[in-house]
Amino acid sequence: MIIDCHGHYTTAPAAHQRFRDAQIAGLRDPAAAPKAAARISDDEIRETIEANQLRLQKERGADLTIFSPRASAMGHHVGDEALSSAWTRANNDLIRRVVDLYPKSFVGVCQLPQSPGVPIAHSIHELERSVRELGFVGCNLNPDPSGGHWNSPPLTDRSWYPFYEKMVELDVPAMVHVSASCNPNFHATGAHYINADTTAFMQFIEGDLFHDFPALRFIIPHGGGAVPYHWGRYRGLADMLKRPPLADHVMDNVFFDTCVYHQPGIDLLVRVIDNKNILFGSEMVGAVRGIDPTTGFHFDDTKRYVDALDISAADKRNIFEANARRVFPRLDRMLAERGL
């Protein structure tokens, strides 16, 4: 089977966005604040999913998407903890409804109610709710809840540890994923996302996080940011910083997806990164929605690039399925129970 490890509900019903707009309006005018999350019918969810993610799954040949709320809309920098928390619950509940409607096609990953300056421990409750009550298999962790000001401590700082302890206890990985940028220097999907990926990996090199948490697992999306292209630099920096070789120091715990939107990029990814560390992902419907004029196919139809790789069928199966099942053990058990 083919598992897409990176899909967002970017096409949620309009009422959901109106709820968010009202939340934001409520920051200035408390009377405008919404009393509760949007009322959305199953038909509205079906319509937005069947016309988009489910249609593209079928057209492109994936079977199951690990599905989370729209990353750019997480907006952890907007408002305070209470607002982030209400928005996060509404998002995660909506993902659960998608999964309930299409249990064979989607499995949930949660947003977290992060907020600048608020201890990450406050996100533990929503992680537990998402995993234990909603049946989710992972979370998206934002290394910069400020939205481009980068004033939180690095991911290796001990202040993140209580959350990591819960991740390990629940046996769920996190995708390191920032949200929108409110810094005019950083275009969200063109700079902030890729920079965050690169930054997180270098933090892992500098730190010793996986010595403290050998079972902790992170997916760094967008093909690992700049990392595979600069793999020599990172191997060399690990050496200069007197860290162990990357294979021992971080690559038992860090995985890259295939959200790299052209064949040469995917070719490089599989050339330098061990097969066991690569998970199929498309980020669709997402950051780049157009058709590549040089190929005639959508930029984010990443399955084509993996299909075209000159690697063994077994290695392709690892990228498409086995690695995701190893990184998301709760998903693996869920599939095994279905005889898959």
Add this chain to the structure above:
Amino acid sequence: MIIDCHGHYTTAPAAHQRFRDAQIAGLRDPAAAPKAAARISDDEIRETIEANQLRLQKERGADLTIFSPRASAMGHHVGDEALSSAWTRANNDLIRRVVDLYPKSFVGVCQLPQSPGVPIAHSIHELERSVRELGFVGCNLNPDPSGGHWNSPPLTDRSWYPFYEKMVELDVPAMVHVSASCNPNFHATGAHYINADTTAFMQFIEGDLFHDFPALRFIIPHGGGAVPYHWGRYRGLADMLKRPPLADHVMDNVFFDTCVYHQPGIDLLVRVIDNKNILFGSEMVGAVRGIDPTTGFHFDDTKRYVDALDISAADKRNIFEANARRVFPRLDRMLAERGL
């Protein structure tokens, strides 16, 4: 001939660093502030250059390095404009002395006296001095003088325009190069440098700078950050943002160096980026100084990677020489006057 477009005087004599240390000490205790730049003998310069950059040039087979002060030590975020200005002059004067001692092997590129919140127009004087008096052929422009807080306007903002007007008038390019990071999220050479490269390129896509300055030229170092690896993403984002194709929109004005420290990265670079946009560079003696255990050669011996490329001899000559002479016309004239 072989021109290395990216070298820094990372091995400057110890007295130069003592001057810097005294400057920084003077921030707390004015009595500790130095009266003047360090007194450094020609022999000290010879010793540090001949044991390092010049030795490596010879060993690795380059002829000429476009040479600038140590990037990580520019430290624009340290102290105020006056301190940055004094440090910058000392650095540029030192580069001039290297060039005077080894005019066949080095040509100068200047640091700028940037300082957070200070208009970039204040850097025009040092650019003019460096080009007209010191004979330099370009400059290093820091898109984030805050050192990792990114609170300046993007490079496409009109506040940068007075400086660009002078660059065009003098016919010199800028390398987009940040300095050290004082943000614990960003390792300097492992995250901040690469992020800045990626960020600058995306700013150029979003903006319309080269419509306003058709003759403006930037080198984005470190192989263009994450850009070539994500070339499909950038082509797709230009399309989504309704910008012209990248070839027309930015690639007459933006160039990438070859500071990518492994063969697969360089292979990707030349596969996706037009030959005319690639300049040989090593960044040595620089960010990564060790030996790659997988090859037995230094990570930053980038000439080996270019030599090994499966491209025509003419294309290699463009990367090694012709492109640099086109991007740095003052260097080209200088070499032509020498019959080169």
